[in-house]
Amino acid sequence: MTPNHVTAIRALIVALLAGLIAATPLPHLAWAAVAGATVAAVLDGVDGWLARRTGMITAFGARFDMEVDALLIQVLAMLAWRWGKAGPWVLMSGLLRYLFVAAGWLWSWMRQPLAPTLRARVICVVQMVVLIVAIAPIVPPSVSEPIAALGLMALSYSFIVDTVRLWQP
Numbered sequence: 096m097t098p099n100h101v102t103a104i105r106a107l108i109v110a111l112l113a114g115l116i117a118a119t120p121l122p123h124l125a126w127a128a129v130a131g132a133t134v135a136a137v138l139d140g141v142d143g144w145l146a147r148r149t150g151m152i153t154a155f156g157a158r159f160d161m162e163v164d165a166l167l168i169q170v171l172a173m174l175a176w177r178w179g180k181a182g183p184w185v186l187m188s189g190l191l192r193y194l195f196v197a198a199g200w201l202w203s204w205m206r207q208p209l210a211p212t213l214r215a216r217v218i219c220v221v222q223m224v225v226l227i228v229a230i231a232p233i234v235p236p237s238v239s240e241p242i243a244a245l246g247l248m249a250l251s252y253s254f255i256v257d258t259v260r261l262w263q264p
């Protein structure tokens with residue numbers, strides 16, 4: 096199995112999770128979403144490890160992985176909002192990646208490549224975990240909302256740092 100196969104399995108899990116966005120947040124569906132998102136997040140570490148271990152690191156694989164991460168965060172944010180675990184502001188968690196890409200269409204300096212950083216990887220994982228916790232049925236909105244807000248603040252910080260890095264000559 097190649098790292099891209101693992102990422103494709105993650106993409107399939109994310110697609111299945113997206114199907115829950117319109118579902119009524121029944122406890123068994125919410126737990127299924129938590130389980131599926133947890134598997135997708137764990138596999139995020141597996142595909143990278145596999146790529147490094149087998150020497151199969153490619154630009155395509157890195158981009159594929161990043162886009163599946165972004166889509167997972169978007170789907171989890173939509174679930175958190177639709178299921179009353181956070182306000183509509185939580186959608187920014189998933190939209191930040193797409194706004195960053197769109198900014199590149201407007202400003203050429205935003206299209207420059209960014210070297211991967213530990214900060215970005217850690218904050219991405221933190222955001223996934225925060226949103227998985229937020230959608231858990233045992234976590235009340237009074238807890239899930241501030242947790243999701245902290246995750247969004249960390250993610251916003253990361254995007255601001257990357258934007259400043261690209262802007263500076």
